[in-house]
Amino acid sequence: MTRGARGARAAAGLVLLAIACDVRHSEPGAPPLGRKAVQDGLGRSVDVPVPAQRIASVGPSNTEILFAIGAGGQVVARDDFSDQPAEARSIPAVGSGTSLGLERLVASRPDLVLAAEIYAPEQVRALENALLTAFFVANPTTFEGLASNVGLLGSLTGHEAEATKLQRSIQSRVQAVAERVHNAEDRPTVFYELDATDPQQPWTAGPGGFINTLITLAGGRNVAAGDDQPFPRWSAERLLRENPQVIIVGDAKYGVTPDSVRARAGWGRIAAVRDGRVHSFDDDLVSRPGPRLVDGLEAMARLLHPEAFRG
Amino acid sequence: MKPLRSPYTPCILLLGASFLLSVAIGAEWIPPLRVARILLGGPWLSGDPGPEGTDATIVWSLRLPRAVLMALVGAALGGSGAAYQGLLRNPLADPYLIGVAPGAALGAAIAMVVLGPASMLGYLAVPAAAFAGGIVMVLAVYRIARVGETVPVTTLVLAGIAVGAFSNGLTTFVMLLKKGQVERLMLFLWGGVGLFEWGPIAAIAPYILGGLAVLILFARLLDVLQFGDEQAVQLGLDVERAKLLLIGAATLVAAAAVAFVGVIGFVGLVVPHVVRLVWGAGHRRLVPLSTICGAALLLGADLLQRAVPWLSRTPVGVVTAFLGAPFFVYLLRRERAEHS
Numbered sequence: 001m002t003r004g005a006r007g008a009r010a011a012a013g014l015v016l017l018a019i020a021c022d023v024r025h026s027e028p029g030a031p032p033l034g035r036k037a038v039q040d041g042l043g044r045s046v047d048v049p050v051p052a053q054r055i056a057s058v059g060p061s062n063t064e065i066l067f068a069i070g071a072g073g074q075v076v077a078r079d080d081f082s083d084q085p086a087e088a089r090s091i092p093a094v095g096s097g098t099s100l101g102l103e104r105l106v107a108s109r110p111d112l113v114l115a116a117e118i119y120a121p122e123q124v125r126a127l128e129n130a131l132l133t134a135f136f137v138a139n140p141t142t143f144e145g146l147a148s149n150v151g152l153l154g155s156l157t158g159h160e161a162e163a164t165k166l167q168r169s170i171q172s173r174v175q176a177v178a179e180r181v182h183n184a185e186d187r188p189t190v191f192y193e194l195d196a197t198d199p200q201q202p203w204t205a206g207p208g209g210f211i212n213t214l215i216t217l218a219g220g221r222n223v224a225a226g227d228d229q230p231f232p233r234w235s236a237e238r239l240l241r242e243n244p245q246v247i248i249v250g251d252a253k254y255g256v257t258p259d260s261v262r263a264r265a266g267w268g269r270i271a272a273v274r275d276g277r278v279h280s281f282d283d284d285l286v287s288r289p290g291p292r293l294v295d296g297l298e299a300m301a302r303l304l305h306p307e308a309f310r311g
Numbered sequence: 312m313k314p315l316r317s318p319y320t321p322c323i324l325l326l327g328a329s330f331l332l333s334v335a336i337g338a339e340w341i342p343p344l345r346v347a348r349i350l351l352g353g354p355w356l357s358g359d360p361g362p363e364g365t366d367a368t369i370v371w372s373l374r375l376p377r378a379v380l381m382a383l384v385g386a387a388l389g390g391s392g393a394a395y396q397g398l399l400r401n402p403l404a405d406p407y408l409i410g411v412a413p414g415a416a417l418g419a420a421i422a423m424v425v426l427g428p429a430s431m432l433g434y435l436a437v438p439a440a441a442f443a444g445g446i447v448m449v450l451a452v453y454r455i456a457r458v459g460e461t462v463p464v465t466t467l468v469l470a471g472i473a474v475g476a477f478s479n480g481l482t483t484f485v486m487l488l489k490k491g492q493v494e495r496l497m498l499f500l501w502g503g504v505g506l507f508e509w510g511p512i513a514a515i516a517p518y519i520l521g522g523l524a525v526l527i528l529f530a531r532l533l534d535v536l537q538f539g540d541e542q543a544v545q546l547g548l549d550v551e552r553a554k555l556l557l558i559g560a561a562t563l564v565a566a567a568a569v570a571f572v573g574v575i576g577f578v579g580l581v582v583p584h585v586v587r588l589v590w591g592a593g594h595r596r597l598v599p600l601s602t603i604c605g606a607a608l609l610l611g612a613d614l615l616q617r618a619v620p621w622l623s624r625t626p627v628g629v630v631t632a633f634l635g636a637p638f639f640v641y642l643l644r645r646e647r648a649e650h651s
Contacts, residue, residue, distance in 0.1 A: 200373060201623070233624050235338030235617070237369045265508045266372030269357065269365060 038156070041138030042121055048133060051158030052112035056094070056105055059116020062137055063088050064290035065150055066114075068166055071157040077108035081118070084284070084292070106130050112156065116289075139289045141210055143174050143217075146293060166291060173294045174217065177301045180308040181219030188245040188304055190220040191234075191272070194283075195251050199264045200236045210293065211250075211286050218301035219308075220246065240269060246304060247272040250287075252280035279303045318590040322603040326382070329610040333378040334370060336618050341366045380512050380571075381613045381627075382606040385578060387519045387568035389605015392579025393586070393598045394526045394561040397533035398554060399453070399462045403642065405580035406565035408471045410448035412574045413478035415566035418444025420482045424489050434514035438570040442518075445566035448474050449558065460540055464643075511571040522564035525556070526598050532557060533594035575628040577635020578605055578612075584642065 037045045056077040057063040063082035066075055072087055080096035082088050092108060095101035100123065105113065113132050115124050117139040127134035135156070140146040147167040154163020192211050196202035205211035206227035215222040223242045224232055247270070249256050258278040261267060272278050281303075285296030302309050335346045345363075349356055349370045356367035388406060395404040395411075406412045422440035455470035456462045532553045535543050540550050565579070583601045590596055612630045616622045622630060 200377065235623070236373055237337050237339040240365050240369055240373075241339055243365070265376060266368045269368045269372075 038135070041117065041136040042124065044136075046133065046135050048135060048156060049111045050156075052156055054109060054111045055157065056108055056110035056113040056132075057082060058094070058096075058100060058105075058113060059118055059137070060084060060284075061116050061139070061288045061290040062114045062153065064288065064292060065153050065166075066157065068291040069150065069154050069157070069159045069162040071153070071159045071162075074157055076110055077105060084288075102126060102130055106132065114153070114156075139210075141208065142213060143170060143293070146170065146289060146291075149289070150291070170291065170294050174297060177217065177297055181301055181305050184219050184305045184308055187219055187221050188277075189223050189242070190215050190246045190248060190304065191223050191239060191242070191244040192248045193250055193256070193261075194231065195254075196256060196261075196264075199267070201233050202236070202239070203231060203233050205250075206230050206232045210289060214286055214293070214297050214300050215304075217297055218304050220300070220304040236264075236266060240266060243271050245271050245275070245277060247278045248281045248300070248303065249278060250281050250283040253283060256280075277303075318596060318600055319603075322600055322607070326603050326607040326610075329607045329614070330378055330382060333381065333610045333614050334374045336614060337369065337374055338617060338623075339369060341369065346370060376508055376512060377613070378610060381609050383512065383516060383519050384568040384572050384575065385606040385609025386523060386602045387564045387605070388575060388578040388609065389582040390523045390526055390598055390602035391561040391565040391568075392605070393583040393594070393601035394530075394533065394557055395579070396583055397536065397594050397597070398557055398561070399467065400537060401462050401464060401467055402584065403464055403468060403580070403639075404462075405577065406445075406561075406568075407574065407576035407579065408475070409467065410452040410471055410474040410478065411445040411562055411565045412569050412576070413475040413482070414448025415441035415445035415569035416574045417448075417478045417482045417485070418442070418566070419570045420485050424485055434510055438515050438518055438567050441566040441570040442563055444478070445562045445569070446559070448478055449562055515567040515570055518563050518567035522560040522567070523602055525560040526564070527602070529553075529557065529560075530594040530598040533598070537594075573626070573628060575609070575631055577631045577639065578609055580642075581635045581638050582608055584638070 034050055035047050036050050038048050040046045051074075053074055054076045055066065055071070055074050057066055057075050058079040060079075060081045060083065063075065063078055064084055066072055067085050067088060072085075075088070075091055077094050078088055078091045079100060080093045082091075082093070092104070094104040094108065097118075100119070105127070110132060113127050113134045115127065115134055115136050117137070119136075121136070124134045124136050137149060137152070140149055147170055150163050150166050150170070151160075154160045154166075192205045192215065194203040194205060204224045205222070206224045206229050207222075208230045212222050212225055216225075223239075223244045224234065247261060249258065249261060258276075258280060261278050262273050267273050281299070282296075285292050285299060334350070335341070335343050341349075345366060349363075349367045352367070354367070354371040357364055357371055359367060391411075392405050395406065395409060396402055398404070399409070418440035419437050421444075422437045426436055452467070452470045452474045453462070455474070456466040458466060532548065535546055535548050536550070536553065538546070543550050543553075568575070582605045583597060586597055586600045586604055590600060609627070609631070612634065613627045616625055616627045616630050
């Protein structure tokens with residue numbers, strides 16, 4: 001995805017910039033030491049306070065990263081989607097999506113608004129029109145991109161050391177999964193179901209996104225990897241022909257279960273259904289590009305290669 | 312155009328052809344000869360472990376129930392559309408435009424959000440709730456649009472828009488109460504949430520077939536009603552009872568069509584018009600022929616949706632809107648030309 005690549009480049013540029021500026025550390029809670037220009041995920045140069053002390057985090061991925069690097073205490077407002085970790089829920093919520101409450105956001109007097117890519121550039125502009133400092137964090141599509149986002153948020157908040165620690169932990173856990181599935185003989189074919197409101201035409205994850213990356217790293221082959229769209233809609237007819245060995249039910253939170261998948265007309269013929277390899281999955285672990293992506297990778301790897309995790 | 316001699320033969324042939332094409336053509340290519348072999352061989356071919364069995368499953372479990380449901384719904388929309396046009400003595404009446412379909416969608420949406428669509432209780436409750444919503448809204452439109460004894464085009468369209476927008480607003484509200492329903496909602500409002508399985512088909516088939524039987528058997532009442540209420544009374548007809556019977560039957564049919572497939576517009580408008588142009592305006596022919604041709608048209612629209620790659624994300628109601636909206640404009644213009 002070009003936006004992800006751009007974000008990764010922007011983040012890498014920022015790390016260089018941070019080194020060049022030699023930002024001094026500060027105690028959380030102390031007033032910012034100053035301001036500096038940092039390039040955000042929309043390619044704009046944003047004049048941010050260093051470090052930010054009152055952060056409004058709109059987007060669950062950013063919120064989860066902030067808490068994971070010990071910057072949760074600097075978060076004064078969040079969007080409704082930011083419900084993890086549990087501590088985040090005590091922070092005042094200001095709406096979400098298109099009903100983001102701009103007035104409540106302003107009233108929380110943030111010195112920095114961190115917007116995730118689930119919010120549109122137009123919404124970032126609306127934040128700036130309200131005289132807020134808005135910083136757009138692009139979605140990563142690889143674990144390297146995730147690590148650079150972690151580093152970016154670390155330097156914006158003055159938690160560089162914790163960010164580096166988190167980056168190392170992500171890297172070593174990804175490495176550990178890679179080693180476990182490396183020796184697996186088969187790489188099962190996987191269908192990731194995003195939404196089967198119409199079970200004859202379910203939506204799935206094609207190439208270019210994190211779901212595809214996770215399936216590959218977990219030792220599987222995404223049957224939709226060769227599609228020409230990032231989120232294609234498949235026909236059940238095609239699914240029957242492709243006959244995937246594993247079906248991951250990413251729409252489990254909307255009430256879909258392995259049993260309801262089995263009960264769909266014609267699906268009983270698919271290898272995954274016959275072999276009992278239809279698994280419910282917590283979609284939050286793959287749809288929020290935050291630190292829990294590694295949990296998602298480990299969960300996926302256990303489903304695809306249970307033999308590699310025995311003992 | 313001069314009425315053709317035997318109108319039923321071409322219509323039934325058209326329906327048969329579109330049904331066979333619907334089963335033969337889909338997202339995946341299966342050679343026609345193999346489709347024929349699978350159809351003749353019976354549903355147990357699906358047990359075959361090889362690729363032949365996969366194709367049999369595609370035909371028997373995916374395509375056939377979909378084709379049957381589409382044929383039922385198309386028949387319901389065409390037949391009830393013809394009945395509404397006769398009842399209201401207004402050529403622009405159609406289940407979508409006069410509030411029945413939006414009202415039924417509202418009822419069905421409430422039942423679905425409360426019960427979940429694919430439960431046993433849901434199979435009974437969703438069509439019932441759809442019927443309740445449909446009858447409330449069509450009576451509202453009728454009351455608002457009626458001027459003296461007739462229902463003029465302009466007031467009918469305006470009342471239909473107002474009531475339809477109100478219903479759709481409520482449906483949106485109800486659907487969004489439940490998280491993560493936006494996709495389902497969009498599809499439902501455009502006729503895309505097909506539960507293409509035998510359960511929903513069994514749930515709505517009795518209402519559709521029963522209601523259509525009533526409409527076809529009593530179609531001559533529609534002919535009498537064309538003279539106006541006063542004349543009809545003089546001809547010995549109990550006008551109020553006749554209207555109640557026909558509105559009830561037509562609404563039952565249209566609401567059942569909406570219950571599991573969502574709102575599909577324009578079929579009920581276009582089909583009776585084409586039939587009238589080709590085979591004349593007598594309702595004893597118009598109602599059954601619109602039923603058959605409605606089934607054929609919706610099968611055709613659904614076939615387009617499934618077989619044309621760039622329509623794969625589009626609900627079938629959008630396809631019928633593409634086909635039907637220009638036709639609607641043409642009718643409005645002609646109506647205006649006649650009045651000036």
